[in-house]
Amino acid sequence: MSEFVVKPGVKNLVHDDEKLVTTHCSYCGMQCGMHIRVHKKTGKIMGVEPRYDWPVTMGKMCPKGVTAYQQVQHPDRIKRPLIKKNGKFVESSWKEALDLIETKFKELQSKYGKDSLSVFGGVSMTNEKCYLVGKYARVALGTRYIDYNGRFCMSSAAGGFIKTFGIDRGSTLPWPELEHSDCFFMAGSNTAECHPTSIQWFWKAKDKGAKMIVVDPRETPTARVADVHLDLKPGTDSALANGMMHLIIREGYVDEDYVRERCNNYEELKEAVKLFTPEYTSEITGVAVEKIVKAAHIYGRSPRSVVMFARGVEQQSKGVDNVALYSSMALLRGQVGKFASGVATFTGQGNGQGGREHGQKADLLPGYRKLTDPEAVKYISSVWGINPEDMPKPGVSAYEMFDEIQNGNIRAMHVICSNPAVSAPNTEHIWSGFRKLDFLVVSDFFLSETAEFADVVLPATSWAEDEGTTTNLEGRVIRIRKVIEPVGESKPDWLIMKEIAERMGKGKHFNYDNPGEIFEELRIASKGGKADYSGITYDRIVKEDGVFWPCPSEDHPGTPTMFKERFDTPDGKANLAVVNWKPAGEYPTEDFPHILTTGRVVYHYLSGNQTRRIDFLMEQCPVPYAEMHPELASQYNLSSGDYVRLTTRRSAMDLEVRITKAIRNDTVFVPYHWGKELAVNQLTNPCLDPVSRMPEFKVCAVKMQKTAAPEASLK
Amino acid sequence: MNKIMYLEFERCIGCRACLAACRECGGHDAKERNYVEYVDFMESRQTYPMLCMQCKDPACARVCPANAIQITEEGVVLSAMEEKCIGCRNCTFGCPFGIPKFDFEENKMYKCDMCYDRSKHDIAPMCASVCPSEAIRFIDFDEMQELRRKRTQMNLIEGKKPAEHDKWQYVPEFFGVYSD
Ligand code: SF4
Ligand code: SF4
Numbered sequence: 001m002s003e004f005v006v007k008p009g010v011k012n013l014v015h016d017d018e019k020l021v022t023t024h025c026s027y028c029g030m031q032c033g034m035h036i037r038v039h040k041k042t043g044k045i046m047g048v049e050p051r052y053d054w055p056v057t058m059g060k061m062c063p064k065g066v067t068a069y070q071q072v073q074h075p076d077r078i079k080r081p082l083i084k085k086n087g088k089f090v091e092s093s094w095k096e097a098l099d100l101i102e103t104k105f106k107e108l109q110s111k112y113g114k115d116s117l118s119v120f121g122g123v124s125m126t127n128e129k130c131y132l133v134g135k136y137a138r139v140a141l142g143t144r145y146i147d148y149n150g151r152f153c154m155s156s157a158a159g160g161f162i163k164t165f166g167i168d169r170g171s172t173l174p175w176p177e178l179e180h181s182d183c184f185f186m187a188g189s190n191t192a193e194c195h196p197t198s199i200q201w202f203w204k205a206k207d208k209g210a211k212m213i214v215v216d217p218r219e220t221p222t223a224r225v226a227d228v229h230l231d232l233k234p235g236t237d238s239a240l241a242n243g244m245m246h247l248i249i250r251e252g253y254v255d256e257d258y259v260r261e262r263c264n265n266y267e268e269l270k271e272a273v274k275l276f277t278p279e280y281t282s283e284i285t286g287v288a289v290e291k292i293v294k295a296a297h298i299y300g301r302s303p304r305s306v307v308m309f310a311r312g313v314e315q316q317s318k319g320v321d322n323v324a325l326y327s328s329m330a331l332l333r334g335q336v337g338k339f340a341s342g343v344a345t346f347t348g349q350g351n352g353q354g355g356r357e358h359g360q361k362a363d364l365l366p367g368y369r370k371l372t373d374p375e376a377v378k379y380i381s382s383v384w385g386i387n388p389e390d391m392p393k394p395g396v397s398a399y400e401m402f403d404e405i406q407n408g409n410i411r412a413m414h415v416i417c418s419n420p421a422v423s424a425p426n427t428e429h430i431w432s433g434f435r436k437l438d439f440l441v442v443s444d445f446f447l448s449e450t451a452e453f454a455d456v457v458l459p460a461t462s463w464a465e466d467e468g469t470t471t472n473l474e475g476r477v478i479r480i481r482k483v484i485e486p487v488g489e490s491k492p493d494w495l496i497m498k499e500i501a502e503r504m505g506k507g508k509h510f511n512y513d514n515p516g517e518i519f520e521e522l523r524i525a526s527k528g529g530k531a532d533y534s535g536i537t538y539d540r541i542v543k544e545d546g547v548f549w550p551c552p553s554e555d556h557p558g559t560p561t562m563f564k565e566r567f568d569t570p571d572g573k574a575n576l577a578v579v580n581w582k583p584a585g586e587y588p589t590e591d592f593p594h595i596l597t598t599g600r601v602v603y604h605y606l607s608g609n610q611t612r613r614i615d616f617l618m619e620q621c622p623v624p625y626a627e628m629h630p631e632l633a634s635q636y637n638l639s640s641g642d643y644v645r646l647t648t649r650r651s652a653m654d655l656e657v658r659i660t661k662a663i664r665n666d667t668v669f670v671p672y673h674w675g676k677e678l679a680v681n682q683l684t685n686p687c688l689d690p691v692s693r694m695p696e697f698k699v700c701a702v703k704m705q706k707t708a709a710p711e712a713s714l715k
Numbered sequence: 716m717n718k719i720m721y722l723e724f725e726r727c728i729g730c731r732a733c734l735a736a737c738r739e740c741g742g743h744d745a746k747e748r749n750y751v752e753y754v755d756f757m758e759s760r761q762t763y764p765m766l767c768m769q770c771k772d773p774a775c776a777r778v779c780p781a782n783a784i785q786i787t788e789e790g791v792v793l794s795a796m797e798e799k800c801i802g803c804r805n806c807t808f809g810c811p812f813g814i815p816k817f818d819f820e821e822n823k824m825y826k827c828d829m830c831y832d833r834s835k836h837d838i839a840p841m842c843a844s845v846c847p848s849e850a851i852r853f854i855d856f857d858e859m860q861e862l863r864r865k866r867t868q869m870n871l872i873e874g875k876k877p878a879e880h881d882k883w884q885y886v887p888e889f890f891g892v893y894s895d
Binding site for chain 2: 011012013015047048052061067192193196197198199203219220221222224617620630659660661662
């Protein structure tokens with residue numbers, strides 16, 4: 001199989017002394033196609049070449065994608081294992097590091113029991129690795145405490161989709177169909193910055209007259225060109241969705257046949273949304289009545305519409321409800337399971353979709369099986385070659401693991417591909433947890449803020465040094481290729497897990513020589529599950545431009561469009577959401593009079609551990625800032641470039657002010673990609689969604705105070 | 716080269732991928748030659764890209780006393796030739812679009828060359844390749860003409876009709892540049 005995959009007639013620039021390796025971006029869920037340029041003789045990565053023929057992104061990339069290759073041979077790469085001795089990291093051999101891990105893990109488990117160890121995973125890695133993290137925790141370490149950073153990203157979407165449709169696939173339709181839609185209803189998604197390469201599809205549709213309704217407290221680039229911008233108060237999505245459905249019903253826009261045949265709870269929903277007149281909705285959300293009415297008419301009259309959302313609605317203590325409500329809007333219009341229409345969430349992390357399906361979650365096993373289902377436990381135990389009785393019980397969610405540390409139940413943690421010291425809410429609680437641990441192992445390829453707390457840091461490879469697959473935001477399983485050999489002594493995560501498993505006496509369950517073998521096992525493990533990958537092979541992915549799960553057999557074409565005939569619930573019907581209005585965990589009070597919301601900028605990815613090391617990206621956006629409306633700024637005598645102290649019930653921090661009218665006048669926005677004293681997650685509220693355990697990053701109450709510019713050293 | 720660099724300002728989402736990509740082009744020394752600016756950040760997030768118009772009779776070349784700025788047979792206006800450029804910066808003052816950049820350390824001018832090593836083979840320049848919003852495109856002349864007509868057609872679909880006071884709205888707000 002060739003490493004350079006290109007369709008006939010497509011021209012790329014290939015330098016004589018270079019070869020191209022076809023792969024995808026390391027960052028967000030768009031998983032943009034790219035070729036990486038490698039010098040044939042020296043093996044040096046030279047740059048990137050657009051992959052014009054990748055059908056989802058057509059060669060387009062955002063600045064993170066363009067510069068992604070610069071991570072691989074970056075001088076900051078950790079090249080050898082590091083062991084902390086007298087508070088300082090010292091380079092060591094793999095043997096010494098693994099010896100220490102083995103001794104510590106065994107010692108703690110014999111003293112405090114199996115569950116004293118824990119694993120904190122991530123989904124910015126391949127399906128093969130994500131799958132193995134769950135197995136590693138449960139089989140190699142035998143602990144119940146495993147969860148992952150998707151808890152801060154996709155878990156509300158997952159919860160809402162399962163509740164509504166019975167299955168959690170981020171998009172019910174393939175992305176290239178978006179071009180043919182007539183209307184996009186986009187809530188809580190700064191698409192232009194967070195998933196930039198999907199913009200081409202929206203703009204194409206707009207060229208043909210498609211309408212756009214954007215729900216966001218900020219006038220994002222998409223909101224700016226929207227037909228209606230519903231500029232709601234952060235945390236009021238459930239009221240807005242109910243208000244929209246009130247109008248859809250009142251104005252006769254419901255597809256009654258579809259709802260009768262394919263949905264439950266219609267009568268209850270009708271009852272529940274009665275209250276949400278445009279006036280009442282406007283009172284809660286702060287959106288003008290006319291805008292709500294206009295949006296409902298546009299949405300209601302569009303023959304083909306897509307309801308889309310992202311972390312803005314999901315990272316709330318009502319994230320699951322919000323997802324279920326917005327999805328219900330699409331159901332009322334009879335849009336799900338049809339061409340160029342449906343429901344989609346914008347997956348944040350590269351493999352946020354695949355990584356959450358195969359058992360990194362506290363309560364899930366591969367193939368989206370439930371750990372509480374004895375049949376599932378039996379089946380997976382047989383695949384893993386263990387006794388069903390030995391399968392650990394469900395653990396707790398990511399943030400709650402840090403409560404277990406404080407309670408003394410978790411004594412050691414292995415963090416793989418994640419940086420919760422920056423990305424978790426209320427970071428001071430997280431930091432204190434890390435300090436309290438008896439032993440912390442971190443696998444990463446750059447020394448993250450989390451790794452700084454570690455006793456042992458294991459050098460992992462970057463995405464370009466290993467083979468594998470990821471599943472993009474559509475649900476399309478795609479191929480990641482190895483571009484160069486591992487840098488320094490770094491090893492791919494699967495190999496690290498395998499070697500620790502061997503030390504723990506479980507080597508026979510981890511008998512892999514390459515990622516392909518793990519994928520073969522994953523195919524079997526997912527077979528018959530909801531996220532069924534059993535018909536997908538590496539070869540098919542290349543031949544077919546990716547394969548959409550569920551794909552239960554090798555002659556099955558995959559499933560680009562979900563729910564054409566039935567939903568995945570026991571009765572085959574979708575469940576419309578019946579939810580009453582509830583305020584966010586915190587709302588403005590006299591002491592904390594404004595709303596703080598957080599999010600991304602286009603130049604950085606998640607905790608910034610990767611992108612904060614790339615020159616171009618740092619030149620564009622070196623530090624976080626507080627974005628606010630001039631009307632709010634003037635109350636505190638603030639101009640652009642001044643400094644403001646933001647204080648919440650958790651902590652305080654100082655930030656430079658940026659003033660624009662493109663945000664509500666009661667809301668302050670701060671991007672979250674920085675650590676330590678620059679981490680806005682010092683301030684955010686760990687109020688969790690009762691179902692998804694997603695923290696409420698997007699809403700908390702804040703007070704402001706003008707302050708002096710920080711010392712130069714802090715800048 | 717019959718292709719055209721085609722800008723549609725209002726499509727721009729301000730991601731600056733075009734700048735990052737410009738640095739990636741072989742002869743570009745990891746320095747970008749294009750620009751993305753806010754119209755007025757206080758008012759809105761609208762940004763727009765700006766790059767060399769590859770003028771037919773380029774002011775930068777005309778005002779260069781050293782004759783350092785060459786124009787290829789396809790009409791691409793290149794960066795000043797290192798050995799000829801005397802660092803007078805006339806070109807930066809002469810260009811009506813503010814395009815040529817000046818490297819004060821190396822004392823020489825550099826500018827957009829439409830990624831000549833790509834575009835001479837009809838492969839899109841890096842900025843146009845990556846731009847996620849298609850604010851920058853590298854397309855055929857005919858396609859450009861069609862796009863321009865489309866704009867007027869879209870306005871008709873929207874039910875608008877040009878009148879004296881707003882007829883400017885019907886003129887495409889974008890323009891094409893072409894090189895031969
Ligand atoms: S970060 Fe996302 S949008 Fe940007 S290039 Fe990578 S995959 Fe594409
Ligand atoms: S790449 Fe395109 S959308 Fe992004 S800043 Fe440049 S012109 Fe604008």
